[in-house]
Amino acid sequence: MAQRSPVPKFGNWDNGENVPYTAYFNKARQGRNAAKMINPNDPEENPNMFSDSSSSVQGPTSRFGAERGEPVEQVAGRSRHQQQRSREDGHLWQFTDSPATHDNFGASSESPHHRPVGRGVNSGETRRKPARPNGGPEHGVERSPLHRHARVSTRDGGVSSHSLDGKPSHDSSHGTPGRYRLKPETRGDETEIHKYVGPSLSSSDAPVSILLINWGCHRDLRKVLNLGPAAHVFVVDSHRPIHLHNLSDQNDRVVVLYTRDDEHQTDLAYDFDVPALANACDLNSDDEADEELDSEDENDSESEEEGDGGGSRKRRKVSEDNNTDPVQVFRKLKREYYHMGTFHGKPSGCLMYDLSHTLRKNTNELLWLACVSLTDQFVHQRLTDERYQAGVMELEQHINSSGNLESVTLVTLKDGTKIRAPNASKIAYEDEPRLMLLQEWTLFDSMLCSSYIATRLKTWSDNGIKKLKLLLARMGFALVDCQQKFQYMNLEVKRKMKDEFDRFLPEYGLTDFYYRSFLRLHGYRSRVSAADVVYGVTALLESFVTTDSSCASKQFGVAYDALSLSNLDKLKAGMQHAIKIQRAILRQGSTAITKSGCIRSGRKFRWVKLEDSVDTKLLGYPQALTKFCYFLMDALREKGARMKPLLCACLSQEASKVLIVGVSGKPRLGAVQGNAFGIAFRNAAEEIGVEFFHELFESSWIVLDAAAVNSFMVRLTEKL
Template sequence: MVREQSIDSFYARLRESATASSSTTPLLIFPSTSDVDSLCALKIIGHVLESDSVRYACYPVSTFKEIHKFAGPDSCSSPEEPVTILLINWGCHRDLGKVLGLGPCAKVFVVDSHRPIHLHNLSDQNDGVVVLYTRDDEDQADLAYDLRVPVSALANASDLNSDDEGGDDLESDDESESESEGEDDGGEGSQKRRRVSGESEKDPVKLFRKLKKEYYHMGTFHGKPSGCLMYDLSHSLRKNTNDLLWFACVALTDQFVHERLTNERYQAGVMELEQHINSSGNLDAATTVTLKDGTKVLAPDSSKIACEDEPKLMLLQEWNLFDSMLCSSYMATKLKTWSDNGMKKLMLLLARMGFALEDCRQKFQYMNVAIKRKMKDEFEEFLPEYGLTDFYYRGFCLLHGYSSRLSAADVVFGVTALLESFVESDGTCAAKQFGVAYDSLSLSKLEKLEIGMRQAIKVQRAILRQGSSAITKKGSIRSGSKFRWVKLEDSADTKLLGYPQALTKFGYFLMDALKEKGAKMKPLICICYTQERNKVLIVGVCGKPRLGADRGNAFGIAFRDAAEETGTDFFHELFESSWIVLDALAVNSFMIRLTEKLWITRRPPLRGYIRNSRRSEMVREVDLIVPPTENWDKYGTSAHGYSQVVGPPVPIDVDAVHDVLICTPGICTSMLLL
């Protein structure tokens, strides 16, 4: 049984496997360098392992290929010495048996919040991989597993010997079925499609293939943070401490800040952690502390975690109130602070609240105490008039003594900036920088966290500069029927935004700004040069997760397929499938093929009429058609990059809800959808 629903059982198997080896390092831990959640989970599981005297070695990795330096097929397939591997926040969406070349003595344990999980990793037949997959993954996930069967049943029916990486082996069969169905026109075609669909429901093999395809094509999303799962483990083993609880709070905040979970699931996570905070004896004995002026006061000798209403102002404790309001994504997109009108609104808001501009420009730590005390009341009174109705959210902060206050969101911003300070063009991160980010989570190394916070401020300023430029400069954001895309050209800011998390934040900033302008919501693709000018980083953003949504981020499979068709070198080994590194010269070709991939969908054909633009008369009734790219030269290209041949009606799938211009050699027509 490799699908462990119990955290206790998962750890028991991990410890048993590690202690069975006589090696000096019986357990190899490979944490992801892509997010703060992974660092928090590593901190917690490291404490638990050390308390049980389990030896381990840690090797941070940024891509799938990096693990082969330490645990490639040679080490994993060796029958001489058992190998136990723990992957933190990566690996579950790839067939690990195939990627690592596991042998009979190798055992891989996976704690990963990425979803969906590769079915081979969940199968009972796969003894080499153990995935922590709790019941909440299916019952309380952001995306509904509307598959009519449990995911575990689907995994157990999977053939481990099949060459299946994301369900691509199903494409050819689906296309052939679509072609055969399309040979019949009119009502006969519809009847045949219904008949074929009914037959597939009765055939277990066809039903399995259909459900498998739906599972892999539901798009990527995230489950419970790995840091929270590891804290649940420490709590169940009674090894939890106040520091570990703080790491769990930071892990949950990491998903919230980076738009990886719904508001409902975040609130549920906050309530769960708040119960731990209230029951953990958070108030510690006071001790004497000497201040800078020599005054002795009583202060707690350890930290206290508080759950409070936090403003959506980025890095307020490290910044100043004016700049934080000016640059924070929430307020900047609502007020449009990059414009003259938006700046006037901001200045008027501060004046109405009675906040002197001179005080607001001081570092928040030294700001007028009277303003700090009445700040929340003033915000709650005046901000709703400007459309800022959800300015406060329930968050966590760490109180140390009477002067130090650390917000969990600020920690996430600072540590993320440290992680992305030194990243190569292929996404690899120096192990040294990972160590700096790891140390910055400790209260004794706050100076390192402050360096990360200052770097995060630079990144946020770059987001505001480039975001405002893209919004105000006509033609910067290009729009298609399925998505929008923007390419960053500024060489100075690309040095700050040419990293996956930073570019993703930039994408969310643009989506929020476009939403405030009243634009139709569409996924957004952001393209930015890496540190090497001949490479570009491409990130796909689909918007904030919504409760009950039936689809996540669908860019992963489309990115890989489009890059393969360009025939150029690309790197798709990062831990988020919606991130890809590509040759800069291949961007246009990549976007053309990506548009084709995302345009064609598996929906029933929409019917309409073609009108001849010359005679303005009814020509004939047809189904819409989107021919493959190899036929473009034959048929001619339309304004959307697609074409329609004048001839017998041919039913083809297309996703459109507006008039479609169709051009053929010599004749331009328009399609009116019914």
């Protein structure tokens, strides 16, 4: 048997010289800074690394940091911070930045002409990426799980993990550098996107992917973004109608997350095949000119209807069988689709969760965000009660199958005592009263200001307050208890609330006071409802004081952080701001209803103008003004007024600018018309020749010069 060669001593492994191994280290340190070196694996020298026993996220993060030349102490501290936030907060980056996620996405979603970077499904080890200069990755765009270069864009304020130049855009950056970039778009400016997806991007370059969340369906993205051959846009948007060019099979640059089953469940009813209509479109045609022509034809048809007393409506809606010209049939169907008005499909958060569930990447955090997105549409009256109930039933099934059911966990202490220990965090569902921010308010104030009760009891008047106090007395609730913060209110009152409300509220016409809602429970510490999260986050989004994009992006970052259970202080701050907004709605609503001539009525709609300098600072935002419009419509309905769409004008945060919002009422199942103010707003503003801004989150929002409001309303009255 051959004798193996002896193992050399520590030191020189190439020959048999007995050189101490420390001599090589001392030689390597010559010429370097005399900074203190620490051993990152020693718990005494680097305690941050060992403060948590769970360190699965730490390794990759430290590797990425070391590649950028960061000190070991900084890498370890940052890795621990990201690990703790990923475990407790459960941000969306848990879904996108886990090693398993990169493996699957790299294998399934990568371009066939480009090998994925890092460890793939079939690869045995992770290839080390070369260090990059501080200027950022190639092309200035960071890595994505879907493609090598990607950019995630959101509308109406946002948070950026890294700005377009590779630097953090605000203090709170989310996500791991080198994976994806979250960039908000607030003013409809697509010039930044052009730098990465425009014609200058050749087909030989690595593919660039853009994910548009809750924006983009209504625009011809292929034309607006001027997409290059290596660029792809993925759209997850609940706004309807969808631009037909985005759905066409000829358009391989834009992919809309869209299923026919979801569209069949929308509130508005239409009996034509939208994908087939999209495939009949010519992508190279001047679609905007066609839409303008269609708009003129529609206006002419409406004028004929008015002159004929409605008889031309039957003539205009001719069946396809009687029309032999396919071009005319196509134009007619396209005109009907675009002029249905705006409405909403399945919430974007629910679509994203369905995608993660299909990929088996669903987590409790993503499920909670889906619950919040569905509740957002319900709170802001973007879907019918029937569709909301269907969505609730679907999410309840996911909650039950995800291990969120109530379970008794017994823990035995050292002395043998058994105690009940709650789960760290879980999602539950239960019937919740239509009382706004009850957990952060008092029962009396919540009933006084919530739109559901305030509009029915008319709590802005002395008689309405008397009714409210009488109702509480009949239920046996002491006024002193009801005026305490709900968190510290009498437990006996809390226990009896549901039974007493079910007993007495139907006498006041409040028959649907309770609705199915979702709760996030975090041990014994917190109990947050999805509706409260919607109120708080919406208030944070609309609390910027200036209109520049940096301020709006900062507020988006604050709102993004507020979605996490570890940032309840930010969420509670948003809830308190939402309470101020609701009080302003009650004040201005009572003034508009009781003051004669404040609400002007036209043939097709009503409109009101807010001029209070104090409350306009709270209500001069699109979503807050929309809530005010719905409050007025509910109050007018309770007074017996005929239902009409309502417009509200309010001073904007910009100097000498006015924000105008139009609502057509709560969606009704089987309706044939949505919110028709979008096209009417643009046409009226163009015809009077005034400068306007119409690229807001909803097409029924528009910003005009303050001096042009009256002429705009006159022209709008003539068109509608």
